[in-house]
Amino acid sequence: MQISGLRYGAQVLGLVDFPHPEFLTGGATNGEIRDLLARYGKIVAKPVFYSAVGKKGKAGLVRVVDNLPDALAAKRDLYFTSLGEGRRKVQANGVTFEAFIPSEIEVYFSITESTRLRRPQFTISPWGGVEIESLEQDRIHTGWIDPFIGLKSFDLTNALRDTGCPPRFISPLVQHLPKLWDLYDSYGLSTIEINPLRIRREGGRYIPLACDIKAAFDQDNPASRRIGLPETIFQTDISAFEQEINMLRTYQGQSDVLELNPDGSILPFMFGGGANSAATETLGQRAIFASDFGGNPPYEKMYEIARISFRHHLESANVLLLIGGKANNTDIYVTFRGIFDALRDHMTEHGHHPLYVVVGRGGPNLVSGMVYARDILDSLKLPYRFFGSDTSMIRTLEYACRVDDWWTLEGKDRYLEVTA
């Protein structure tokens, strides 16, 4: 769950009254754009990406314009532009026109969790506006934050002094930056990055304005829902299948899925984070999705998950794979019942589908679960091989891949002959 840019970032910043430039969205009229230009001289046109995206400037996706025709041309060019490649490719969906803020410096500021310090940390540099990794070490300062006290002014002051920030800008920055900790802590953020902060002079005062924002939200923290951001902006990179499954997500047994290759040939139910990692790596492109159904999900949930999975993906699958290590407290019988009842019901409703079933699992009530599955598969006349905890999981995964190859080559035809 991530956002970038002022389109929605302004709403987030507004929660703590953190200043940001005035801006218009892509639906602004020519008159409004002209008016903005008149007041600020220049405006910055940027594409709106729903997820957290960096390097827009580097990619030539930030345009500073000083007239309406250029602004409209930028809108046309940027509205549906894309950035990145492969799974990392993101599509823009709109533009913003942001007031250009003249500033002597550009400040970088971020808060994230540090696994080294095991506490939240802030990073600040008055030499921002560029990739932070490209700066020399003496121009960046990283400091830890006490979660109970928050971002301390003296820490910020010392950090800005140490990194060479001109003194006149220190006080306004120290005045506003702690608000970002309030935002971070109170609204369930896991990362916030402002780059750049530009500092506008208004009379005798300096006001830091967040000219870009990237924020990620902890999906386990319900506080982020208080912001009121529309759900749709987090759903563009989620498929319909993932959405349906994730609605079943509770702390009581995971139901995480990640669609990898809808045209894949193995439909894998993975149990446990470890199995998720190992299986996804071994199966590669064959895996239709990555999943983690560990944590002892109850029957009804497993049944629903399986039904949804079959409805979306059974048609393209050669192999149905259930894989996990030796479960600690997941009742294998319950989970297998859910999956195989769902398979039975799916085939009753949608017709028979030739499929090879491979199971590699261990844990409580394993044999009960296997026998239950066996009886259903025998009745459905589907072939299968079940491996227990005395077979290596990786070997089982490799076996499933070989079965998949064989099924594609000739196995399915042989099956259809035998069952004709």
Next chain:
Amino acid sequence: MRQLHTKPFPYYVGIYSLEELVTSDSRVCVINILGAESRKVTPVSHEYSGGNVVAGVQYGREGKLETALGDIPVYPSVRDVMKAGHRFDTGVIYLPPLAVAQAVSELVSSNEELRRIVIVTEKVSTADSRNIRVLCQEFGVDVVGCNCLGVANVWDNVRVGGALGGDDPQLTLRKGSVAIHSNSGNFTTTMAEYLLTEGFGLTTAVSSGKDVYIHFALPEFLYAAQNDPRTKAVALYVEPGGYYEKMALEMIAERKFGFSKPIVVCVTGRWKKDIGRSCGHAGALAGSGDDALSKERWFDDYFGVPCFDPDAPRVSRRGVRVASIQQVPAAMKAVFDAIGEQPDFEPRGDLNLKPWLGDNLLPLPEPLDVPLAEPPEPHAATLREINRQVGAQYLRRSMRNTSGASRLDPDSMVASLHGRSILELSERSVEENVYFSLAKMMPDAKDLPTVNLLLNLFLKLDDGEMDAVLRARANDATPNAALASGLAALGDAPLLARTRRQAALIIDLIRAHGIDEKTAGYPDAFHAAVAESCLHDDPGAPCCPGASTEVTEFLRGEVLRSTKDCTALKVCQAILRQAEAEGRHVRDLQAFLLAAMTVCVFWQPMLLKRMSRRTVEDAAGYLFLIARQYAYAVIDPSTNTAWQRLTGPLLSGLTGSFTVNAFRIAFGRDPEDTDLTEFRYLIGLTLSNGAGTISAKGAKESVSARNHLSMVYVGFLANTGLAHGGNGFEAVRFLLRYFVDSGLDDPDGNASGVDLSALADRAVRDYAEFKDRAKAAGNLRVEPIPCINHPVFKGSAVNIDPREDFVRGKLREAGVGNAFLDFYHHLVKGLYREGVTRNVFCVNIDAVLACMALKLVWGDLAAGTTDERRIADLVFTLFLYGRAVGVTAEIADHRDRGTDLDCRTPLSELEFVL
């Protein structure tokens, strides 16, 4: 702020050596001890550890958790635990995510002796996790987790936290010299299992969790492992995300602490580089620089050797990285060789492919055709035992106010039975619906004749069987009471009990000898078992009540002639042939043959886990009791020759449709096609109105009292009556008022010859006047016209009951008219037109039932062979016909899933009024 920190760490670490992380002296308090997960896991941990859980907390409750070592007391808060005098140094938390931080705060504030907390809960927010850390650092408490399965000290036989090692930890957790630290709880146990195959056991295993914050992470783990004299080597499972490993290796490189023990590490998650969202482990999502490739590089640089190649093993004394978890044992063996150490014991097992179960449907090519292996004990014994089981299995629970059979959609008010709407089911025959209510699927075409045969056979009454029913009728008992009196006398009829036993025997024989559709010849053991348990030598002996009769011979012929491809049938045919070949006789032959037929028709649904074995064994009983209710329900037994023939001793009419026979019993004549259509709708639409109806409740409560099936149906019947099932006659009476002198010949609406609109207008005027009179008399509550309006389908300009609309549409499609139903539609329009109602009321589904019933008896009424009283009984009976079939599903469901007395109303729900 002064912070605790423990050299060489910039934070507090309370553990010097792994052996002290948890010990036999650790005393544990479990928070949310009575929650679903802890309830299963804590007793196992407690017993494995020799009883280390001193108390538990369940907010708002007191109680106990039973274990084999005695009960663990449970208190409402940690303060109460302390007040009761319990001392503990370790807390385990099983709470939901939002409550975890509070519980940590409660633990550290209440108990100064607290040293460790294990947090099993997953999906704790990062914000809470960091706050937990700050708090525990301040109080000097080590935390393991979140989202972990705890810690096991195998040397001390202690397990704290989650279910490491599963529900039988002794099998997997063997004493040895390897310590495990794993980001995956599952893989902690899996690695322990794998290491056994090269003879390695464990010292301490830690499931660290893989959230963003790992509170007992690799730096402190390695430090403690180095200081642990029991540990000779370390096995790690690492996922992307976080710099814990880098920090640990840097500290070693910078000599912040010495570390000389070898490490075997598996890093997974290369594919996560391209993913923007986590799946499962919240922290296993790398940013930049802490992805899987980076971690692999950290370790490879540390080891100075490339990733382990099992074909050309090369390791360093520092250890080696493996590409997959299955290589951990081989790599550990190579590492131990490099440091001159021996494994802990002889290798146990191997990780090669050993399929426990496989189909015999599809031959596999050579490399895939791995032979089946016997599972290790105790799984092998479990498999043998379970192989005898077959059919659906359910976890028992209270089924009061709960049904797995029926549902009522609150929006459409359409009930469904086993997922199919009764509108759909009303287009099926009675026999199909009887089968469906038990099997949860429609019968195969090949099974339908057998279902009909059995139902028709069970219509045949014994001498004197109608006496109780007739006596009840003579005493003006309502139809439900009359039927109930007959059923109650059946008890657990000997034939039913014997058929049940024979069904069990047949199923046992099939499962015990592993017979399935692929079995070509039966083993000798099978034939020996048949000879022992099914056959005898003297048909006249007292233990053989199934001596050959006409029925038995008929059934034997049916069974032997059948060519259905069914395992159960073939086995039963084999038994009959074996008897013949050996010159012996089948014990209790009639019951055996009935069981053979019922097991055969329900074999497939049982294999598909749609039916429990118990329901299959009882199936003959269900069919028998349904058929008996239909037989008892005859209105005029003395004049109904069709009924006399169907229930008499002659074996005729057995192969026809049970629906047709049911019609004959109800109406004393053969049905026309249109009659059958309406009759099917009548029965189908009354199958169910959800489990909340009092008739369904009556059946369920009788199951809850553990009655025989006959008495369960009595429970159902007892809860029908003039307000439920018998109230359909009110509508019939209303219709008769207008139609009896209308000159209506043929109630098929197409050519009724009656001006229905004018008739309806008359009814409108009558009702308007009635309403005015009632108002004038001060009656605020005016008796409504039966079968119009509905509490759900109202409020629109024109209201429609979708169920009535559906049926009317179907009748129209079939060219079947109904003048009474048309009359009703004129009536509701007229009521609105004359301002009696504010909008056009719907004609509800009860009208359909009343109109169809009246149409079916119209001819008899006109001929004077029936009267209002008989029609009232008939309408009630038709309701019972349908509902008996539908309630069968509820009965079977409750018998499978419910518990004794689960239908009791708890004291808290009872009220007393003066």
